[in-house]
Amino acid sequence: MLDSVAHSSFLPNTSFCDPLMSWTDLFSNEEYYPAFDHQTDADSNCLKTSGIKSQDCHSHSRTSLQSSHLWEFVRDLLLSPEENCGILEWEDRDQGIFRVVKSEALAKMWGQRKKNDRMTYEKLSRALRYYYKTGILERVDRRLVYKFGKNAHGWQEDKL
DNA sequence: AGCGAATTTCCTGGTT
């Protein structure tokens, strides 16, 4: 269960989900999520220079939030300030500690990824808590704060 | 068709 990152290795253009399609491309594809109310926080206005400076706008190839697993989705969002919209924020980049700034928006985004409009942060966080026992995440006793564990990979700055 | 992993859903109870 650690090999799920068979990323953009070799995937013919015949797949329904183009692995190289960026999240924004996927999103602008509207027909994907018709019932999307545009009233909550960070929805589609991801153009608002998103608080983040131009610092680490490293356009790494991990632009596609196609990860099948929740933790990878979170990781990739954390690594993509362009798509992040300030939903997630690093607390300690080196230690892999991060905070969910906009819980509702995160749940909505995850719901979009899974095509589930009933997703909520309550349910998403339950899934995150299951990661504690597998070492994907480690517990941090601060509200909305999590930390990548020994079995999480691909989040470290010097390994990008 | 059957299984297992990864959630998803629901819930009770405690905390901030």
Next chain:
DNA sequence: TAACCAGGAAATTCGC
């Protein structure tokens, strides 16, 4: 009080 956190239990989804 609202928003979180802890986990147990059970249902669901999906790939193999």
